[in-house]
Amino acid sequence: MTEKSLPRRAVLKRVAGMGAGVALLSAPGGLLVPAHAAEADRGAGRAPEPLDAHRTSRNGWALADGVGSAQGVWSRPVSGTGFTLDTRLGAVETVLVHIVRRWHYEIETLRADEVVGWRPLAELDADGPESNQASGTAVAIRPGAYVKGARGGLTEVQRRTVDSILRDCGDVVRWGGRDRTPYEALFYVDVPPTKGKRRPADHPVDRLADKLRRWNRTPGVGAGAAA
Numbered sequence: 001m002t003e004k005s006l007p008r009r010a011v012l013k014r015v016a017g018m019g020a021g022v023a024l025l026s027a028p029g030g031l032l033v034p035a036h037a038a039e040a041d042r043g044a045g046r047a048p049e050p051l052d053a054h055r056t057s058r059n060g061w062a063l064a065d066g067v068g069s070a071q072g073v074w075s076r077p078v079s080g081t082g083f084t085l086d087t088r089l090g091a092v093e094t095v096l097v098h099i100v101r102r103w104h105y106e107i108e109t110l111r112a113d114e115v116v117g118w119r120p121l122a123e124l125d126a127d128g129p130e131s132n133q134a135s136g137t138a139v140a141i142r143p144g145a146y147v148k149g150a151r152g153g154l155t156e157v158q159r160r161t162v163d164s165i166l167r168d169c170g171d172v173v174r175w176g177g178r179d180r181t182p183y184e185a186l187f188y189v190d191v192p193p194t195k196g197k198r199r200p201a202d203h204p205v206d207r208l209a210d211k212l213r214r215w216n217r218t219p220g221v222g223a224g225a226a227a
Contacts, residue, residue: 060192
Protein backbone atom coordinates (compact mmCIF):
# COMPACT_ATOMS: atom_id res chain seq x y z
CA MET A 1 0.00 0.00 0.00
CA THR A 2 1.39 3.39 -0.96
CA GLU A 3 1.48 6.32 1.40
CA LYS A 4 -1.08 8.15 -0.72
CA SER A 5 -3.57 5.32 -0.09
CA LEU A 6 -3.07 5.29 3.69
CA PRO A 7 -6.07 6.30 5.77
CA ARG A 8 -5.95 9.95 6.89
CA ARG A 9 -5.76 8.85 10.57
CA ALA A 10 -2.64 6.78 9.93
CA VAL A 11 -0.95 9.71 8.20
CA LEU A 12 -1.76 11.97 11.15
CA LYS A 13 -0.15 9.46 13.52
CA ARG A 14 3.02 9.45 11.42
CA VAL A 15 3.21 13.24 11.40
CA ALA A 16 2.59 13.39 15.15
CA GLY A 17 5.89 11.62 15.69
CA MET A 18 7.70 14.59 14.16
CA GLY A 19 6.99 16.69 17.24
CA ALA A 20 4.14 18.48 18.89
CA GLY A 21 2.97 21.83 17.58
CA VAL A 22 4.04 21.30 13.95
CA ALA A 23 1.61 23.08 11.62
CA LEU A 24 0.10 20.96 8.84
CA LEU A 25 -0.80 21.92 5.30
CA SER A 26 -2.70 20.02 2.62
CA ALA A 27 -0.63 18.57 -0.17
CA PRO A 28 -1.74 17.11 -3.53
CA GLY A 29 -3.82 13.99 -3.08
CA GLY A 30 -5.18 15.11 0.30
CA LEU A 31 -1.98 14.24 2.17
CA LEU A 32 -0.95 16.48 5.10
CA VAL A 33 2.65 17.69 5.41
CA PRO A 34 4.41 19.94 7.92
CA ALA A 35 4.06 23.64 7.06
CA HIS A 36 7.82 24.26 7.11
CA ALA A 37 8.36 21.46 4.61
CA ALA A 38 5.74 22.91 2.30
CA GLU A 39 7.35 26.35 2.49
CA ALA A 40 10.77 24.87 1.69
CA ASP A 41 9.32 23.04 -1.29
CA ARG A 42 7.70 26.20 -2.62
CA GLY A 43 10.99 28.09 -2.26
CA ALA A 44 13.10 25.48 -4.02
CA GLY A 45 14.57 26.80 -7.24
CA ARG A 46 13.02 30.24 -6.76
CA ALA A 47 14.84 33.03 -8.60
CA PRO A 48 16.44 35.76 -6.46
CA GLU A 49 14.07 38.58 -5.59
CA PRO A 50 14.55 41.71 -7.72
CA LEU A 51 15.72 44.92 -6.11
CA ASP A 52 13.04 46.64 -4.06
CA ALA A 53 11.64 49.48 -6.16
CA HIS A 54 11.82 51.71 -3.08
CA ARG A 55 15.57 51.32 -2.64
CA THR A 56 17.41 54.24 -4.15
CA SER A 57 20.81 55.53 -5.11
CA ARG A 58 22.18 58.55 -3.29
CA ASN A 59 20.23 61.02 -5.42
CA GLY A 60 16.89 59.36 -4.63
CA TRP A 61 16.30 57.52 -7.91
CA ALA A 62 15.24 53.86 -7.82
CA LEU A 63 17.94 51.24 -8.30
CA ALA A 64 17.77 48.83 -11.23
CA ASP A 65 18.71 45.13 -11.33
CA GLY A 66 20.40 45.58 -14.66
CA VAL A 67 20.17 46.89 -18.19
CA GLY A 68 16.95 45.97 -19.98
CA SER A 69 15.39 44.57 -16.80
CA ALA A 70 12.07 46.45 -17.24
CA GLN A 71 13.15 48.87 -14.50
CA GLY A 72 13.79 51.80 -16.81
CA VAL A 73 17.49 51.36 -17.67
CA TRP A 74 18.48 50.47 -21.24
CA SER A 75 21.37 50.78 -23.67
CA ARG A 76 20.83 53.90 -25.77
CA PRO A 77 22.86 55.16 -28.74
CA VAL A 78 25.05 58.23 -28.34
CA SER A 79 24.58 59.78 -31.76
CA GLY A 80 27.72 60.30 -33.81
CA THR A 81 29.96 58.18 -31.55
CA GLY A 82 29.26 54.60 -32.62
CA PHE A 83 28.64 53.38 -29.06
CA THR A 84 25.79 53.17 -26.56
CA LEU A 85 25.25 54.32 -22.99
CA ASP A 86 23.47 52.28 -20.32
CA THR A 87 21.15 54.92 -18.88
CA ARG A 88 17.70 55.57 -17.44
CA LEU A 89 15.30 56.23 -20.29
CA GLY A 90 13.66 59.57 -21.00
CA ALA A 91 14.84 62.90 -19.64
CA VAL A 92 17.85 61.43 -17.81
CA GLU A 93 18.97 59.76 -21.04
CA THR A 94 18.81 63.08 -22.90
CA VAL A 95 20.91 64.81 -20.24
CA LEU A 96 23.61 62.15 -19.90
CA VAL A 97 23.91 61.64 -23.66
CA HIS A 98 24.38 65.41 -24.06
CA ILE A 99 27.28 65.33 -21.58
CA VAL A 100 28.95 62.36 -23.28
CA ARG A 101 28.57 63.87 -26.78
CA ARG A 102 30.09 67.19 -25.77
CA TRP A 103 33.02 65.38 -24.13
CA HIS A 104 33.48 63.22 -27.23
CA TYR A 105 33.50 66.17 -29.65
CA GLU A 106 35.09 68.91 -27.55
CA ILE A 107 37.45 67.28 -25.06
CA GLU A 108 38.65 63.97 -26.50
CA THR A 109 37.34 61.18 -28.71
CA LEU A 110 35.86 58.37 -26.64
CA ARG A 111 35.66 54.62 -27.19
CA ALA A 112 32.82 52.41 -26.03
CA ASP A 113 34.78 50.94 -23.11
CA GLU A 114 35.58 54.43 -21.82
CA VAL A 115 31.99 55.38 -21.08
CA VAL A 116 30.35 53.53 -18.20
CA GLY A 117 26.73 54.21 -17.31
CA TRP A 118 24.77 51.71 -15.24
CA ARG A 119 26.71 49.43 -12.91
CA PRO A 120 25.45 47.06 -10.19
CA LEU A 121 25.40 48.57 -6.72
CA ALA A 122 27.61 45.76 -5.40
CA GLU A 123 30.51 47.17 -7.43
CA LEU A 124 30.05 50.72 -6.14
CA ASP A 125 30.31 52.75 -2.96
CA ALA A 126 26.65 52.52 -1.93
CA ASP A 127 26.94 55.66 0.20
CA GLY A 128 28.80 57.76 -2.36
CA PRO A 129 27.80 59.70 -5.49
CA GLU A 130 28.92 56.82 -7.72
CA SER A 131 25.96 54.81 -6.36
CA ASN A 132 23.91 56.90 -8.79
CA GLN A 133 25.25 54.73 -11.60
CA ALA A 134 23.19 51.87 -10.15
CA SER A 135 19.99 53.81 -10.86
CA GLY A 136 21.09 54.74 -14.39
CA THR A 137 21.38 58.43 -13.47
CA ALA A 138 25.17 58.84 -13.70
CA VAL A 139 27.99 58.24 -16.13
CA ALA A 140 31.71 57.77 -15.61
CA ILE A 141 33.80 59.00 -18.55
CA ARG A 142 37.22 57.36 -18.81
CA PRO A 143 37.04 56.14 -15.20
CA GLY A 144 40.45 54.48 -15.39
CA ALA A 145 42.12 57.81 -16.16
CA TYR A 146 41.16 59.64 -12.97
CA VAL A 147 42.17 58.84 -9.41
CA LYS A 148 39.37 58.97 -6.86
CA GLY A 149 40.16 61.54 -4.23
CA ALA A 150 42.50 63.54 -6.47
CA ARG A 151 42.09 66.60 -8.67
CA GLY A 152 44.15 67.80 -11.61
CA GLY A 153 43.39 65.08 -14.17
CA LEU A 154 42.17 67.62 -16.74
CA THR A 155 44.07 70.29 -18.62
CA GLU A 156 42.97 73.90 -18.26
CA VAL A 157 41.26 73.81 -21.66
CA GLN A 158 39.46 70.58 -20.80
CA ARG A 159 38.36 72.00 -17.46
CA ARG A 160 36.86 75.06 -19.16
CA THR A 161 34.84 72.75 -21.43
CA VAL A 162 33.60 70.79 -18.41
CA ASP A 163 32.54 74.10 -16.85
CA SER A 164 30.63 74.90 -20.05
CA ILE A 165 28.89 71.51 -19.97
CA LEU A 166 27.86 72.14 -16.37
CA ARG A 167 26.47 75.56 -17.30
CA ASP A 168 24.32 73.78 -19.91
CA CYS A 169 22.89 71.62 -17.13
CA GLY A 170 22.44 74.18 -14.37
CA ASP A 171 21.73 72.70 -10.94
CA VAL A 172 20.47 69.41 -12.38
CA VAL A 173 23.87 67.77 -12.90
CA ARG A 174 26.87 67.66 -10.60
CA TRP A 175 30.41 66.83 -11.61
CA GLY A 176 32.37 64.53 -9.31
CA GLY A 177 35.39 66.81 -9.65
CA ARG A 178 33.58 69.32 -7.44
CA ASP A 179 32.75 66.84 -4.69
CA ARG A 180 34.49 66.86 -1.34
CA THR A 181 36.10 63.57 -2.34
CA PRO A 182 36.68 64.32 -6.02
CA TYR A 183 36.16 61.85 -8.82
CA GLU A 184 36.67 63.67 -12.10
CA ALA A 185 35.25 60.90 -14.29
CA LEU A 186 31.76 61.12 -12.77
CA PHE A 187 28.73 63.18 -13.81
CA TYR A 188 25.40 62.54 -12.10
CA VAL A 189 21.85 63.83 -11.78
CA ASP A 190 21.77 65.80 -8.54
CA VAL A 191 18.03 66.22 -7.99
CA PRO A 192 15.54 63.58 -6.77
CA PRO A 193 12.83 62.21 -9.08
CA THR A 194 9.32 63.56 -9.37
CA LYS A 195 7.27 63.15 -6.21
CA GLY A 196 3.73 63.95 -5.17
CA LYS A 197 1.34 65.51 -7.67
CA ARG A 198 3.77 67.61 -9.67
CA ARG A 199 3.53 67.14 -13.41
CA PRO A 200 6.64 65.60 -15.00
CA ALA A 201 7.10 68.71 -17.16
CA ASP A 202 7.62 70.74 -13.97
CA HIS A 203 10.56 68.65 -12.87
CA PRO A 204 14.06 70.15 -13.31
CA VAL A 205 15.36 67.11 -15.23
CA ASP A 206 12.43 67.28 -17.65
CA ARG A 207 12.84 71.02 -18.16
CA LEU A 208 16.54 70.56 -18.87
CA ALA A 209 15.85 67.69 -21.27
CA ASP A 210 13.30 69.82 -23.14
CA LYS A 211 15.87 72.60 -23.50
CA LEU A 212 18.53 70.22 -24.81
CA ARG A 213 16.09 68.72 -27.31
CA ARG A 214 15.24 72.20 -28.60
CA TRP A 215 18.94 72.87 -29.05
CA ASN A 216 19.28 69.65 -31.02
CA ARG A 217 16.41 70.65 -33.33
CA THR A 218 17.47 74.26 -33.86
CA PRO A 219 20.61 75.13 -35.88
CA GLY A 220 22.80 77.79 -34.27
CA VAL A 221 21.36 77.33 -30.79
CA GLY A 222 22.92 75.79 -27.71
CA ALA A 223 26.38 74.43 -27.00
CA GLY A 224 28.95 75.34 -29.64
CA ALA A 225 26.79 78.01 -31.24
CA ALA A 226 28.39 81.29 -32.18
CA ALA A 227 27.93 84.10 -29.68
